[in-house]
Amino acid sequence: xxxxxxAALAIAVTLxxxxxxxxxxKATATADIKTIHCGHLIDTAAGKLLGESxxxxxxxxxxxxxxxxxxxxxxxxAIDLPTSTCLPGLIDSHVHLTMEFSPTTYxxxxxxxxxxxxxxxxxxxxxxLDAGFTTVRNLADIDNESIALRNAINAGIVPGPxxxxxGKAIGSTGGHADSTDGYRKDLAGDPGPKDGIINSPEDAWKxxxxxxxxxxxxxxxxxxxxxxxxxxxxxNAQMTIExxxxxxxxxxxxxxxxxxxxxxxxxxxxxxxxxxxxxEHGTYMDDADMKLAKEHGTWxxxxxxxxKTAEEMANKPGVYPPQIATKARLVGPIIQATAGKAYKxxxxxxxxxxxxxxxHGNNAREFEYMVEAxxxxxxxxxxxxxxxxxxxxxxxxLGSIAAGKYADVIAVPGNxxxxxxxxxxxxxxxKAGERYK
Numbered sequence: 001x002x003x004x005x006x007a008a009l010a011i012a013v014t015l016x017x018x019x020x021x022x023x024x025x026k027a028t029a030t031a032d033i034k035t036i037h038c039g040h041l042i043d044t045a046a047g048k049l050l051g052e053s054x055x056x057x058x059x060x061x062x063x064x065x066x067x068x069x070x071x072x073x074x075x076x077x078a079i080d081l082p083t084s085t086c087l088p089g090l091i092d093s094h095v096h097l098t099m100e101f102s103p104t105t106y107x108x109x110x111x112x113x114x115x116x117x118x119x120x121x122x123x124x125x126x127x128x129l130d131a132g133f134t135t136v137r138n139l140a141d142i143d144n145e146s147i148a149l150r151n152a153i154n155a156g157i158v159p160g161p162x163x164x165x166x167g168k169a170i171g172s173t174g175g176h177a178d179s180t181d182g183y184r185k186d187l188a189g190d191p192g193p194k195d196g197i198i199n200s201p202e203d204a205w206k207x208x209x210x211x212x213x214x215x216x217x218x219x220x221x222x223x224x225x226x227x228x229x230x231x232x233x234x235x236n237a238q239m240t241i242e243x244x245x246x247x248x249x250x251x252x253x254x255x256x257x258x259x260x261x262x263x264x265x266x267x268x269x270x271x272x273x274x275x276x277x278x279x280e281h282g283t284y285m286d287d288a289d290m291k292l293a294k295e296h297g298t299w300x301x302x303x304x305x306x307x308k309t310a311e312e313m314a315n316k317p318g319v320y321p322p323q324i325a326t327k328a329r330l331v332g333p334i335i336q337a338t339a340g341k342a343y344k345x346x347x348x349x350x351x352x353x354x355x356x357x358x359x360h361g362n363n364a365r366e367f368e369y370m371v372e373a374x375x376x377x378x379x380x381x382x383x384x385x386x387x388x389x390x391x392x393x394x395x396x397x398l399g400s401i402a403a404g405k406y407a408d409v410i411a412v413p414g415n416x417x418x419x420x421x422x423x424x425x426x427x428x429x430x431k432a433g434e435r436y437k
Contacts, residue, residue, distance in 0.1 A: 224267025
């Protein structure tokens, strides 16, 4: 036998290895490719309804969008939704996945352990995902159980939406964040910064740093009264501007956004001037507050469904204690009109519902209430996708169906721009390339 010269042999081996590598790369490139054929697709970035479209997905992310019913060579799965409208996975910017209000809520605090709430949260998380919400911002829990839920979902242990959680809320003694309101003296104690209760700028820094240590993703503050706590005021101011500024400064140091629960006009004003990223609820937001919100670029998350649900429950005997029923009857009729007025005034609006105040999985009812308030269907959908992603500072990965973003895709049977109630009939859910419904 004649042997090849050394140089020629080296070239031959190199070419063989290159060919093998190219084949391996090709196999890898097509191994996890799937396609979704949609009858229509909503381009939330452009605010347009597109015709037949094919979404090409590689692994957890979107590879490309093709017009029409395209055939992609090597795709191992083709999902056909010819009569459906595809949208980006929805984002609810205000949920409480570790609780769900019931007539026993106030006594449950004394009977149930944190583990009970954590286990129930896995059910609520699945209902939320099945409703088309692939991402949520969890704004307050009892004892950081939403952090454990987030970690379990991220590890693939339980199914649920992508969670950005604030852990415990931060507020003042006796305020909306003080979970010991209504307790008898020997049980109430004196919660401090480790529990999210602050009474000075120094306390604020400690509370935020504790949240960082605990593994939170965001910060939730309570600068005004609320509906469902056992105090008497829904709208009084409960944090000073100095305290709010301290929370925001500390939070932004650690890369957190700050959401401010605020019903009252003065609490809203202080929160905006203090530099928060969003106002939650905003029931009594007045013209001056709206002007400030526009000037500061502050988001409003209206949670209309929560106000309406609270009003309904207040009119059912025995559901709420008397002082809470009184507050609920005040807020319910106002919150939707305020949201509509804020939209017309040009305030930035992101979708959020306060899920847990009403049963989890019904989040999409908020779309109907937003449209009733005067927001166009496309705007309402953008609020739950593009806008919410911007608020969460996740718009690089979420909020629209586009190349490079996570393959979070849902579908509804028909055109939700013609009938917004179709958003309550999600029949296909994909999160990060994995099909859940």
